[in-house]
Amino acid sequence: MQRTFAKVLNIEQLTSHYFLITLMAPQLARTVQPGQFLHVRTGEQLDPLLRRPFSIHDWHSGEGTMQLLFQVKGKGTQLLSRKQKGEQLDVLGPLGNGFAITKKKGKALLIGGGIGEAPLWGLARTLKEAHWEVTIVLGAAKQTLLARHNDFSQWGETYIATEDGSVGFKGRVTNLLPLVAAEHLDQVYACGPKPLLAALYTWTNSNNLPLQVSLDEVMACGMGVCLGCVQPVGRKEAPVLAKVCTDGPVFSAEEVVWDD
């Protein structure tokens, strides 16, 4: 983990909500695990004050580059979307425990809800490079809340759902699960809104599949010192509070205490 001022090599608006930013950060790009994140200072003023966490969408240690895919939500992401090529971005990372690749080879299902596709890209690439067979299912409310759904097919068979039917199947991600041959899967990975993750866990559980989820929690430090980003894990009756930033953001779904 390091702090560095990374040069913005490119920034591109992909949809009305999504931006893709490419950074030059050779030291950071050297040792990334898919699912890790960067903690980014979005402006120089004191409002917004805290850094904002973004999954590492992709990285290339050779070129020293790194990409973040982000959705404009509030003031921090708004400021980030206005960065210009050539500016320096104050980033801290790579942070957190990413997705674990548990076997040498196998079949993986990657499921993303909305901006949840962000960390799956680098994961899909890594799996593909390790000769895993990858299936991807992406869903969102509407087309503009999906960014790279068309490009994902280079990593594996890709299914798309939107609630308004503006692209792909009209419906929810969970409606697409029957299309997937669950019995052949070795690992399921997911990132998205918590209710989606909870529903997926019900499904993987009933299919006896291991599920890794990337969780989202408001963060101050991003490096395990403020104890702000807690997620109950362990036994529901006597949960332990894990830190999403350093114990996660990726957790094995069976560890997580899911809300009812």
Add this chain to the structure above:
Amino acid sequence: MQRTFAKVLNIEQLTSHYFLITLMAPQLARTVQPGQFLHVRTGEQLDPLLRRPFSIHDWHSGEGTMQLLFQVKGKGTQLLSRKQKGEQLDVLGPLGNGFAITKKKGKALLIGGGIGEAPLWGLARTLKEAHWEVTIVLGAAKQTLLARHNDFSQWGETYIATEDGSVGFKGRVTNLLPLVAAEHLDQVYACGPKPLLAALYTWTNSNNLPLQVSLDEVMACGMGVCLGCVQPVGRKEAPVLAKVCTDGPVFSAEEVVWDD
């Protein structure tokens, strides 16, 4: 006085410190008095919080445009300098009491120190259009703290001084005063750092000349309600506190209680 969102028509960096911004603000441009100012929200976040005051550098009621000439000092002016063509700027104005033109015709001396040249431009143009004869004296520490010194000569004879001699006479504004035929002047106008204004007042006083000065004070509201921007005026022993934003920013130098 109105509040409006003025479109940035152009923004230009004139020197390492100075920027010239051109706004489309037809309603505001209609009724400007030289020396009035705009109160500008420099960003959308809560830091910096308050608006920043800038003299109206120039305006054209026909075209509906207005210009501000500003120096990057702290965070507000830094944000302002990053505005892009086409953005909207939240401005309030025109505010304050500007320079008074006391006669139909006459001879005026305009003296600016550093960014103090900003309000003198529109004043010079107005005087020239009213067939006054204008002499301009501008000074600063160095060349980059002067912006339009070369252009000023279209309004009248222009003398320049810089402390480091990087342009014009090497020395201070006050060193140039002997060049001016004081006995023929009807009015002196000045804007700049307070010590300069105080020195000028000593000079105009000894030459029996009327002097109007534009003062600078930290402002919250800019419209006379917060009572934050006070300047002692009147008798030194029992001064009254005037509001720079509405009683000024232009004052007759003899009203002002000058620090010792």
Add this chain to the structure above:
Amino acid sequence: MINPDLTVKISSLTLKNPVMTASGTFGFGLEFANLLDLSSLGAVVVKGITLTPRQGNPGPRIVETAAGVLNAIGLENPGVEAFISDILPELLPHAVPIIVNISGNTLDEYGILAARLNETGVSALEVNISCPNVKEGGLVFGTVPEQAAQVVAAVRANTRLPVIVKLSPNVTDIVSISKSVEAAGADAVSLINTLLGMAIDTTKMKPVLGNVFGGLSGPAVKPVALRMVWQVSQAVSIPVIGMGGILSTEDALEFIMAGASAIAVGTGNFVNPQATVEIISGINSYCSEHEVNLKDLVGMAWEAN
């Protein structure tokens, strides 16, 4: 719901909506007449008035801090007589309730001020027992429950107008002070006034403000203000007028859900002089969309507790 009910009752006074101006940040209101329709406001609370004219503190009087402002105006005002004879006649025709913020150095002064404003056409009094800039009186009255109650009693005895008491946040226990002024006859409490703070000019190596200390206001203080509104509104049965860092409809709703029956915009008027009217329209839309009246929202966040 097409027309939600936004009215607020403070004792005998009914405001058409909950949005007021915070004293000292809206002058006497007239300055804003170009920018907004004064009669659309719930009420105009004018600059703090004292018995005799005050020149206020030497400058600098204002310094910006992170998301906040420190002010040390020192209650500059023309005095109650000039207010009544020169300002009020221009203000009353605007058909908006005028609430006069009063400050005294002694109990007597509070009583005299209250009596003097009785038959002038103003709609209510806001009793400032909390201004941190006045060396005598102000701070003390607002920080000791018994003394706060004495001020309220002095005002109460001299007026039939609704009495709003403006509390200082610079106290260990805001609830006990609120209860004490309620018991003494307050019709409402306003909170918060400014937090006592300062700034240092490291170049000059001295305090920035002429008065050394100043009052902190603006978004920086909002969390403290919300906490006090939450605590006090659950402890008293009179309405609470919430203020401290309100700039947007969202901010106003936070205060209302925390328990404020009405809100005031202070420093926000400097940032956006049309904030008050934008918030009124925002609250109206919010209530319409959610099909609620204003009073349904007051203290809405308590239930979760």
Add this chain to the structure above:
Amino acid sequence: MINPDLTVKISSLTLKNPVMTASGTFGFGLEFANLLDLSSLGAVVVKGITLTPRQGNPGPRIVETAAGVLNAIGLENPGVEAFISDILPELLPHAVPIIVNISGNTLDEYGILAARLNETGVSALEVNISCPNVKEGGLVFGTVPEQAAQVVAAVRANTRLPVIVKLSPNVTDIVSISKSVEAAGADAVSLINTLLGMAIDTTKMKPVLGNVFGGLSGPAVKPVALRMVWQVSQAVSIPVIGMGGILSTEDALEFIMAGASAIAVGTGNFVNPQATVEIISGINSYCSEHEVNLKDLVGMAWEAN
């Protein structure tokens, strides 16, 4: 001046420079070892420690506010025994003074904690009598002068380490509390801890934080912190450690000129995890350029008064 003297003495302890970390914002320090050289710091103040392990409050525990942060961690920590056996052995080799922030629910607990830490190699104790998140003890001890003094006496009686007392800003009169802890044997005071605040989630119509209330820190509170440092440092003769919103050298100098002998960076560590070392180098440059030693700057702004 090539090498200005930046040392600070707190009773028997000498710090090589005045920059410390604020408790709860720097973990146990080890997490920062990748980002900076711990031994370059004046001292590391570790996360608040209690007698027995604490799980802390339910989430959400953090919410950003305007130029500030509200936290309601609730003193999550592994307890003093785990600290001594598991953490301290890793920390001591870093050759930086370790100051342990302790919180108790009772006077006895404070005494036991102090005694337990005596021969462990830590350099000083910071007695937290001000944490606003713990329902028992915390807030009360810090807001009543007599009780604050009792805590200090209980700690003093059980340790030979320097005793720093960390004060709560949520009080009417910070000076009387400071004098009271000084009289009870404190070697220094730290101020400020967080201001009690809250935030409302208007979408969910309930408080954002799981604990409802949280402590406000960051640049938003700096004016209040500076004012308290100014007041207290002129009223006591022990050193004051200033904190509250320090992010830059400029901020640190404001505190020092207001009277702080040392300073701590809290929330600033989240914004810039290298803030401490940048500030040390900034203070060093400032002193060099101005040809002063650190102690010449302490309280520099008073004279103007």
